[in-house]
Amino acid sequence: MEGKSVYKVPNGKLLKIFLDYNKNGCITEVSITGDFFAYPEEAVEFLEQELKGVLLDRKSLLEKINLVVNKNSIQFIGLDAEGLVHGILMCKT
Amino acid sequence: MKEQWRLLQTGFNKAFANMAIDEAVLINCSRGKVPPTVRFYGWSPPAISIGYFQSLDEEVDLDFCEKIGVDYVRRITGGGAVFHDKELTYSIVIPESHQSVPKNIMESYGRICGAVIRGLGFLGIESSYAPINDIVVDGRKISGNAQTRKMRTVLQHGTVLMDVDVDRMFSLLIVPSEKIRDKLISDVKQRITSIKNVLDKEIAFDDVASSMKKGFEEEFDVELVEGTLTSGETAMAKKIEKDRFLSKDWNHRR
Numbered sequence: 521m522e523g524k525s526v527y528k529v530p531n532g533k534l535l536k537i538f539l540d541y542n543k544n545g546c547i548t549e550v551s552i553t554g555d556f557f558a559y560p561e562e563a564v565e566f567l568e569q570e571l572k573g574v575l576l577d578r579k580s581l582l583e584k585i586n587l588v589v590n591k592n593s594i595q596f597i598g599l600d601a602e603g604l605v606h607g608i609l610m611c612k613t
Numbered sequence: 614m615k616e617q618w619r620l621l622q623t624g625f626n627k628a629f630a631n632m633a634i635d636e637a638v639l640i641n642c643s644r645g646k647v648p649p650t651v652r653f654y655g656w657s658p659p660a661i662s663i664g665y666f667q668s669l670d671e672e673v674d675l676d677f678c679e680k681i682g683v684d685y686v687r688r689i690t691g692g693g694a695v696f697h698d699k700e701l702t703y704s705i706v707i708p709e710s711h712q713s714v715p716k717n718i719m720e721s722y723g724r725i726c727g728a729v730i731r732g733l734g735f736l737g738i739e740s741s742y743a744p745i746n747d748i749v750v751d752g753r754k755i756s757g758n759a760q761t762r763k764m765r766t767v768l769q770h771g772t773v774l775m776d777v778d779v780d781r782m783f784s785l786l787i788v789p790s791e792k793i794r795d796k797l798i799s800d801v802k803q804r805i806t807s808i809k810n811v812l813d814k815e816i817a818f819d820d821v822a823s824s825m826k827k828g829f830e831e832e833f834d835v836e837l838v839e840g841t842l843t844s845g846e847t848a849m850a851k852k853i854e855k856d857r858f859l860s861k862d863w864n865h866r867r
Contacts, residue, residue, distance in 0.1 A: 526789070533693075533745075536671060553668045553867050555693035557745070559718065559762055561665050597691075597718060598745050 523611030532556065533598035539611035545576045550608065556599035563594045576612055581605045618707075620826060620837035621652040628660035628686040628697070633854035635704045635770055636689060637846045642706045643764035646845065649707040651829050651837055653822045656697040660684035661785055664692040664759065668867045674785055683785055687864045690759035690770065692746060694786055699776035699807075701821045703729065705829070709765045713833050722746055722760060724832070725769045729756055732828025733773070736821065738811050746771075753806035774807040775821060 523539045533556040540549040550571050558564050570588045574580055585601045588594070623634060631654055641647045663672050665688055672694045673685050683696075705725055707714055715721045726742045733740045733748070733755070740756075743749045748756035748771075758771030779802045788794045808816050826837050842850070857863045 536668065538668075551668070551867065553666050553671065555664050555667060555691070557691035557718075557759070558666070561689070561691065561761065564666060595718065 523613060525607050525610035527603065527607040527610055529556070529599050529603035529607075532600070532603060535599060535603060535607040537607040537611050539608060541576055541612070545612075547571050547574050547576060547608075552604065552607075554599070557597040558599070559595045559597075563588075563592045566592065567594070571608075576609065578605055578609065581608055615834060615836045617838050618649040618651060618829075618833070618835045619647060619840040621650060621654075621840060621842065622822065623652060623654045623842075625655040625657035627658070628656060628662060628684040629854045629858035630850065631656060631702070632662070632686055632688060632858045633850040634842065634846070635706070635768055636853050636857075637842070637850035638704070638706045639761075639763060639766055639768045640849060641843065641846050642708065643766040647843060649711060649713075649835075650705070651826075652704045652706075653825060654702050654704075655700070655818060656702070658682050658684055659696065659698040660686060661694055661696050662686050662688050663694045664688060664690065665761075666691055666867065667694060669865050670787075672787055674787055678785055681785075685864065686858050687866070688759065688770075689763075690761045690768070692757065692759035695757060695772060696782040696785055697772065698778065698781070699774070699809075701773045701775060701818060701825065702770060703773065703825060703829075704768060704770035706766060706768050709762060709767055713835075714767055718760065718762070719744065721767065722758060722769070725760070726756070726758055726771075728829040728832035729758075729771065729773060729825065730828070731831050732821075732825035733808075735824035735827050736808060736812070736816060738808065750806055750811050753804055755806050755808070755811070773821060773825065774805070775816065775818070776809040777805055777807040779805060 525537045527535045535554040538551040567588050574584045730740050740750045746758045747754045760769040
């Protein structure tokens with residue numbers, strides 16, 4: 521199944537997510553796009569990889585994103601973990 | 614004696630060469646081969662650059678760009694899509710460890726934008742920094758900026774709009790729906806300005822550049838000494854242009 525969302529992060533940038541997920545409600549592919557900033561940039565690709573297989577619910581997503589962000593010292597500007605979770609969940613209709 | 618930084622005035626180039634030069638300077642500065650560098654440049658032909666994280670197909674009407682001869686390129690910096698036409702673009706490359714650059718990324722945006730604000734001041738334009746990455750005159754955007762940090766080195770580049778054609782800009786960018794196109798264009802016309810709009814007269818590129826030079830010198834208390842790319846930088850830029858910025862893999866990766 522496929523989904524797409526456009527979400528203006530409060531006080532941040534415009535996040536556009538493209539999502540593929542399976543019938544169990546787990547992410548099979550996610551693309552995090554938009555006009556935000558992230559340091560280092562390449563870490564977002566890593567985050568996309570790490571999100572594969574994660575269940576599409578608020579708690580699981582937030583936990584995984586925070587884990588990857590902390591472990592890799594990712595710094596977002598114009599985006600945050602909450603915003604990402606919101607954008608991803610918006611893809612699920 | 615004031616610290617000396619290098620000033621590059623590379624004139625007007627294609628988008629791919631422009632982005633490659635910024636990256637080549639970044640790499641060479643990170644290796645200690647060149648001093649902190651400020652560069653002023655323009656775009657010929659006009660081009661759209663998109664941010665590192667943007668989807669090219671989602672943002673840019675590629676067929677129309679090709680039809681009217683506007684190039685498009687993905688930047689190594691985040692941020693949004695920009696139509697580069699009548700503008701001066703600056704870039705600054707400086708080691709993260711340099712005392713002039715705050716360690717905090719948001720603070721460093723403010724500091725570097727301070728140089729552009731001073732430069733606009735020399736043109737008689739009062740502007741201010743509008744976080745995250747804009748400079749505004751009376752609330753209307755005149756400059757957008759984007760920064761990356763790699764190999765302990767900062768690269769920030771940004772636009773200084775000399776003139777702006779919002780209708781043309783939106784003919785090249787994808788809008789969410791045709792229904793809201795007119796509304797979007799009129800909103801953006803309210804939110805964006807240019808040197809020409811503010812002063813009600815055109816200022817030549819070279820005059821904007823000399824004001825910006827003074828702005829950077831004053832903000833960072835340095836002397837900008839006009840120089841050229843090293844042969845190493847030139848060769849590296851050529852390679853990066855071909856391997857990255859001219860490649861479909863890079864530009865279409867999102």
